[in-house]
Amino acid sequence: MRLAALLPIAFALIGASPGQPVVEVSGGDWSQLPALEFRGYNHLTSTAMSRIYRLGYERRCRLPGMSGHHIDFNVSFAAQYGADGHLARLVLPKLNCPEAEAWLGGTLVQAIKSGDYRRTEENPEGWYQGAFSFYYEG
Numbered sequence: 747m748r749l750a751a752l753l754p755i756a757f758a759l760i761g762a763s764p765g766q767p768v769v770e771v772s773g774g775d776w777s778q779l780p781a782l783e784f785r786g787y788n789h790l791t792s793t794a795m796s797r798i799y800r801l802g803y804e805r806r807c808r809l810p811g812m813s814g815h816h817i818d819f820n821v822s823f824a825a826q827y828g829a830d831g832h833l834a835r836l837v838l839p840k841l842n843c844p845e846a847e848a849w850l851g852g853t854l855v856q857a858i859k860s861g862d863y864r865r866t867e868e869n870p871e872g873w874y875q876g877a878f879s880f881y882y883e884g
Contacts (some may be wrong), residue, residue: 767833769851771840776824776875780884782863790862790880794853798846799882807843820879823854829871833858854878 748770800813800820811818812814836854841847854876858865863876 766855768835769838769855770835771847772836773840774824774837776822776837776873779824779873779875780866780868782825782858782874782876783866784876785862785864787857787880788860788862790853790857794849795880795882796848796884797883801843801846801849803884806859807841807842809841809846812824816881816883818879820877820880821850822875822877824873824875825858825865826873827865827871831865831870850878 761811770795778884798809799812799817801807802809802817809817809819821841823839824837825833826835833845833855836851838847838851838854841850857878858876865874
């Protein structure tokens with residue numbers, strides 16, 4: 747499922763620029779891919795966390811880690827880099843919630859572009875796996 751219709755909304759809300767990578771939702775096992783180097787959530791906004799939380803809390807979506815008034819959200823993803831060294835494609839797990847998938851996609855694209863995750867020299871023009879998690883209490 748492509749998120750082309752929802753991603754412009756998410757990118758506008760988090761301030762992303764045009765020319766974004768392709769963001770898709772799919773099932774899969776990315777554990778055999780080289781890991782992205784995680785450098786911290788310096789660019790994770792409380793807006794994104796609270797929006798994902800609200801979707802689960804208001805029961806508009808059934809999200810992983812949602813329990814009562816808190817969410818302990820943890821997902822993996824795959825990222826592909828192009829020959830120019832920039833993020834070309836991002837594959838998210840199916841959450842069966844297009845709005846949450848759009849917010850997650852926008853948040854991860856921004857985090858990767860801002861340096862929260864970095865590719866290694868192991869596979870400079872290829873695929874990597876990453877993990878994203880946060881805890882939020884409403």
